[in-house]
Each structure stands twice: as structure tokens, then as C-alpha cells.
Amino acid sequence: MLVNQFLLLAAVLFCIGVYGVIARKNAVLVLMSIELILNAVNLNFIAFALRNGSTDGHTFALYVIAIAAAEVGVGLGLVLLVYRNRKTISLDDLSEMKG
Amino acid sequence: MASSQASRANHVLNTVVNAVAPWVNPVIDYHALAPEMVLAAGLCVVLLADLFMDESRKWILSSLAGFTLLGAMLPVLTLGLHDTDVRSMFDGRYVVDNFSLVVKALFLLAGYVVVLLSSNHVEEDEYWRGEYYFLLLSSILGMVMISSSRDLVSIFVALEFLSIPAYMLAAWRKRDIKSNEAGVKYFLLGVFASAVMLYGMSLLYGVANSTLLVDLGKSITATGSLSSLHALGIVFVIVGFAFKVSAVPFHTWAPDTYEGAPAPITAFLSVASKAAGFIALATLLFVAFPQASDVWQPFIWVLSALTMTVGNVVALRQTNIVRMIAYSSVSQGGFVLMPLAVAGINNGGASALRAVVVYMLIYAATNLGMFGVIIAVSRKTRSAEISSWGGLFSYAPGLGALATIFLASLAGIPPLGGWVGKFAAFQSMLTSVSGWGYSLALIGAVNSVVAFGYYGSVMREIWMKPVPDGDTTPIRIPGSLKLALVFTAATTLVLGILPGVAMHFGDIARLTSAFGG
Numbered sequence: 001m002l003v004n005q006f007l008l009l010a011a012v013l014f015c016i017g018v019y020g021v022i023a024r025k026n027a028v029l030v031l032m033s034i035e036l037i038l039n040a041v042n043l044n045f046i047a048f049a050l051r052n053g054s055t056d057g058h059t060f061a062l063y064v065i066a067i068a069a070a071e072v073g074v075g076l077g078l079v080l081l082v083y084r085n086r087k088t089i090s091l092d093d094l095s096e097m098k099g
Numbered sequence: 100m101a102s103s104q105a106s107r108a109n110h111v112l113n114t115v116v117n118a119v120a121p122w123v124n125p126v127i128d129y130h131a132l133a134p135e136m137v138l139a140a141g142l143c144v145v146l147l148a149d150l151f152m153d154e155s156r157k158w159i160l161s162s163l164a165g166f167t168l169l170g171a172m173l174p175v176l177t178l179g180l181h182d183t184d185v186r187s188m189f190d191g192r193y194v195v196d197n198f199s200l201v202v203k204a205l206f207l208l209a210g211y212v213v214v215l216l217s218s219n220h221v222e223e224d225e226y227w228r229g230e231y232y233f234l235l236l237s238s239i240l241g242m243v244m245i246s247s248s249r250d251l252v253s254i255f256v257a258l259e260f261l262s263i264p265a266y267m268l269a270a271w272r273k274r275d276i277k278s279n280e281a282g283v284k285y286f287l288l289g290v291f292a293s294a295v296m297l298y299g300m301s302l303l304y305g306v307a308n309s310t311l312l313v314d315l316g317k318s319i320t321a322t323g324s325l326s327s328l329h330a331l332g333i334v335f336v337i338v339g340f341a342f343k344v345s346a347v348p349f350h351t352w353a354p355d356t357y358e359g360a361p362a363p364i365t366a367f368l369s370v371a372s373k374a375a376g377f378i379a380l381a382t383l384l385f386v387a388f389p390q391a392s393d394v395w396q397p398f399i400w401v402l403s404a405l406t407m408t409v410g411n412v413v414a415l416r417q418t419n420i421v422r423m424i425a426y427s428s429v430s431q432g433g434f435v436l437m438p439l440a441v442a443g444i445n446n447g448g449a450s451a452l453r454a455v456v457v458y459m460l461i462y463a464a465t466n467l468g469m470f471g472v473i474i475a476v477s478r479k480t481r482s483a484e485i486s487s488w489g490g491l492f493s494y495a496p497g498l499g500a501l502a503t504i505f506l507a508s509l510a511g512i513p514p515l516g517g518w519v520g521k522f523a524a525f526q527s528m529l530t531s532v533s534g535w536g537y538s539l540a541l542i543g544a545v546n547s548v549v550a551f552g553y554y555g556s557v558m559r560e561i562w563m564k565p566v567p568d569g570d571t572t573p574i575r576i577p578g579s580l581k582l583a584l585v586f587t588a589a590t591t592l593v594l595g596i597l598p599g600v601a602m603h604f605g606d607i608a609r610l611t612s613a614f615g616g
Contacts, residue, residue, distance in 0.1 A: 085279055
């Protein structure tokens with residue numbers, strides 16, 4: 001059964017994604033790391049759907065893909081907004097408010 | 100090898116076809132869905148009106164949004180008065196019961212107050228109005244949906260539905276760097292949290308072979324002992340919601356987002372968005388994981404204790420009133436988590452749920468009112484520093500008195516609403532008769548005393564300090580803001596003087612024992 005390998009791959013992707021969110025300072029790279037996590041989730045859903053022989057997982061994965069697209073749309077819009085006002089997308093420079 | 104793969108592909112195809120083949124139209128209860136449909140129609144009208152209307156007449160949009168919300172309240176009332184207690188649709192994936200009705204009413208009324216707070220604020224801004232109300236209504240529609248969702252898919256979709264417009268609203272003032280920062284921080288942490296939550300959901304789906312919350316609950320009882328996948332999934336899902344309700348240590352976005360976002364949106368995020376997170380969390384804990392309290396109970400205990408304490412300690416040294424209220428709302432979140440931490444002990448579920456609902460109702464009225472006062476005062480002072488509130492009572496006695504009422508209610512002084520909320524929370528801690536409950540109640544009691552420190556310092560500014568710049572022209576409050584202030588102040592006072600009313604709503608929510616699942 002190949003399902004275990006898929007789950008393992010998803011777990012590795014998830015960990016890389018979490019590392020990326022924590023370590024990266026560039027807003028677009030953080031966004032890409034989040035996409036990695038979401039794709040790990042999709043892999044998980046498909047693998048479990050195969051193992052369980054049900055279609056709920058496929059449906060859920062479709063929803064995740066659609067909503068992830070909407071999230072990226074909003075996210076890139078926000079990044080663009082910041083770039084226009086500050087000419088940088090480094091998260092370290094987003095420190096107007098502290099405390 | 101090749102043939103086994105072909106048969107596998109066949110098998111997968113068959114499962115898909117078999118699952119699709121017996122298609123029956125789902126029975127749709129239009130009465131139960133009426134609030135959602137009114138909201139959906141209303142937000143389309145707002146969007147279209149914005150497209151075709153002359154710029155000078157766009158003030159109508161705020162009234163349209165307000166009427167949409169009140170219009171959606173009507174079916175909620177008729178559903179509440181109707182005899183049918185539980186209306187379950189789509190195999191129990193979308194359930195309209197008394198619990199969800201009480202919560203829907205909370206979201207709709209909170210949304211209405213936010214529209215009242217917004218109308219002048221947005222009007223006097225240089226930014227666009229139509230999209231503002233459109234996004235606000237979309238977010239409220241997501242909240243109304245999440246209170247009825249009893250399935251992982253619908254919870255996820257409703258959560259994103261309420262979050263994505265909120266990200267845009269936080270970054271509303273496009274040319275203001277602070278607002279940009281608020282939006283980006285909220286967005287990145289919010290999306291990260293929902294991704295982590297989804298990973299947990301995928302694990303839960305894997306072990307339960309269903310996305311229905313009731314089936315998840317059954318899979319945990321059936322296996323008897325918890326599998327490690329269950330535990331991991333539950334922890335990831337709770338972490339996801341902890342971000343949403345800004346529980347420490349997942350609160351880092353909250354103060355910056357609250358400070359940078361437009362003030363009415365800050366009120367909206369700190370009340371409605373937070374309540375939605377708590378409602379979804381409570382639904383999951385009570386419907387999907389009631390048998391797994393060994394996993395979530397210590398986790399929520401720690402979250403609650405940390406949230407109350409850290410929120411309070413940091414609030415003590417704030418000089419900006421919005422930031423102070425932001426940290427205070429973090430700490431108030433800890434009090435809502437408190438009853439959930441003992442929900443699994445000695446059948447404490449019922450009183451815990453009641454405490455959560457009562458606390459959310461009262462906190463919503465009080466915090467929205469406090470933001471109303473902040474918006475009114477900053478119309479004159481153009482500043483959010485606490486020191487700019489000096490001598491408020493001397494030149495604006497009405498606002499000074501209202502601010503005192505709201506602050507005292509947040510601090511939990513009888514006979515104001517906040518006291519009843521705290522009472523319900525502590526009551527459910529003590530009825531659990533356990534070390535977990537007593538110890539957390541003690542931490543909560545210490546924290547409510549500490550909270551007097553910063554609420555009191557604002558009151559001292561209002562009553563005793565001189566006016567900082569000597570400018571004592573009275574503050575002119577626009578009509579909609581006045582209505583919002585009167586409404587929230589009346590709710591805060593009535594719920595405090597007649598605690599039975601709030602408890603009654605809590606009890607209605609409790610009557611549906613298993614969430615109608």
C-alpha cells in the first residue's frame with residue numbers, strides 16, 4: 001500500500017512549510033510556505049480518501065484548493081499594497097507598532 | 100503489477116461512481132436558511148447599488164447594510180418562536196437549533212452596531228464605502244453560517260468566509276502604513292492558523308472516515324482508546340482556533356491589527372470574529388471531541404491561564420487606549436476559555452456552554468460600547484493616547500459616564516453586565532468540583548483584580564485629571580453613533596440588573612443537548 005508514503009510526504013511538506021513560515025522574512029516566501037502546508041493537507045485528504053474508500057476527502061481537497069486560491073488573491077493584493085507604500089516586502093520592516 | 104494498478108484505478112472509479120449514483124435532492128428547509136438568504140441577497144444589493152449609484156448618494160449604503168442585518172433578524176425571531184426545536188439539513192451537516200439561533204442573533208446585532216459605528220467614520224474618510232459594507236456583510240454571513248455548521252467542510256468554508264473579508268477590512272485604509280501592517284500581520288497569521296487547522300482536520304478525517312462532527316465523536320468512542328492521530332488532529336485544530344480567538348501564545352497579531360485597523364473594524368474583530376472562533380471551538384469540543392477531554396482539557400487549561408495573565412500584565416503598561424483594550428480583550432478571551440477547560444469534568448458541559456454564551460453576549464455589548472466611546476472621543480481629540488482623555492467628564496459628561504459604565508462592566512463590577520458573565524464563568528468552574536476548576540478559578544480571580552488596575556487608570560483620567568490642552572468644547576456625537584451607544588449601554592445595564600435574562604439565553608442554548616446533531 002502506497003498510502004503511508006503519501007502521508008509521510010505530506011508530513012515532510014507540512015514541516016517544511018511551518019519552518020518556512022517561521023524562518024522566512026519575505027512576505028511572498030511566507031505565503032508560498034503556507035501554500036506548501038495547504039498542499040500537504042490536500043495530499044493527506046487524497047491519501048486518506050484512497051485508504052478509506054470514500055469520496056469525502058476528494059471533496060474537501062477541492063474546497064481547500066478553491067479557498068486557497070482566494071486566500072492567495074487577497075494575500076498578494078496585501079503584499080502589493082505594502083510594496084507600493086514602502087518599497088519593501090520584508091516582514092522585519094513591518095514594525096510600525098510595537099509593545 | 101500493471102494489472103493490479105489497473106484494478107486499483109477501477110476500484111477508485113467505482114467508489115466515486117457508487118458514491119455519486121444514488122443522487123437524491125437534499126431537502127432544504129427554506130425557513131431555517133432564511134437569515135442566510137436575506138444576508139446574501141442584501142450583500143448583493145449593496146454591491147450592485149455601489150456600482151450604479153451616484154457618489155453623492157452613497158450614504159444610503161450604510162442604511163441598506165443596517166436594514167439587511169435587521170431584516171435577517173426577523174427570520175431568526177420567527178424560527179426562535181416556532182415549535183420545531185431542531186432543523187437539520189444535509190444529513191446533519193447544517194443544523195439550525197436554539198444554540199445557533201441565539202448565536203446568530205448575537206452576530207447580527209453586533210454587526211448592526213458595527214454598521215452604526217461605521218457610518219460616520221467611513222463617510223468622513225477618503226476611502227470607498229460600497230466595498231466596506233459589502234465585505235462587512237460577507238464576514239457576518241460567514242459567522243451566521245459557522246454557528247450552524249456541524250461538519251468539518253462547512254466549518255472550514257464558513258471560517259474562511261468570515262476571515263477573508265476581515266483581512267481586507269483590517270487593511271482598509273490603503274495609504275496608511277499602519278493599516279497595511281495590520282492587514283498583512285492578520286492575514287499571514289490567520290492563513291497560517293487555518294492551514295495548521297486544516298492539517299489537523301485531514302488527520303481527523305483519516306481516522307474517522309467522515310467529515311461529519313457526530314461521526315468524529317462516534318469514532319472516538321468506538322475505538323475506546325484515543326489513537327495518536329486523533330490526539331494530533333485535535334491539538335492542531337485547537338491551535339488553529341486559538342489563533343482566531345487570540346489566545347496566548349497565539350495572540351501576537353491581535354494588538355497590532357487592532358491598533359492599525361479602522362476603529363469600527365477593530366470593534367468588529369474583537370467582538371464578532373472572536374465570538375465566531377469561540378462558538379466553532381465549543382461546537383467542536385462538545386460535538387466532535389466530548390470523549391477526548393483527556394487531550395484538550397489540559398491544553399485549554401494552560402491556554403486559558405496564560406491568556407488571562409499575559410493579556411492583563413501587558414495591558415497594564417499600555418498608553419494607547421485602543422492597544423490597551425486590545426490586550427484587555429485578549430485577557431477577556433481567557434475568561435471565555437475558562438469554562439471550556441472544565442467542560443469534560445463531572446458533566447460540566449452544560450454549565451460551561453451556558454457560561455460561554457452568557458459571557459459572549461455581555462462582552463459583545465460592553466466592548467462594542469467601549470469602542471463607540473473611543474470613536475466618539477477621538478472625533479475631538481484626534482488621538483488614541485489615554486492621556487488625551489483627561490477631564491472627559493468635565494466637558495462631555497454623557498460620554499464620561501458611559502465610558503465608566505463600560506469600563507466597570509469589563510472589570511466585572513456589579514450591577515453591570517460584565518459581573519454576570521464573570522459570575523457564570525466562575526460558577527461553572529466551582530460546580531466542576533475538581534482541582535483543575537478550583538486552580539483556574541483562583542487564577543481568574545487574581546486576574547480580575549489585576550484588571551482593575553488598567554481599567555481604573557482610564558477612569559481616573561476621565562474623572563480626576565485636568566483637560567490636557569484646555570479645550571473644553573463639547574463633543575458633537577452623530578445620531579447613528581448615539582443610537583449605538585444607547586443600545587449597548589442599555590444592554591450592558593439590563594443584563595447586569597436582570598441577570599436572569601442573560602442566563603435565560605444561555606439556557607436556551609443549553610436545551611439542545613447534543614447540538615441537534
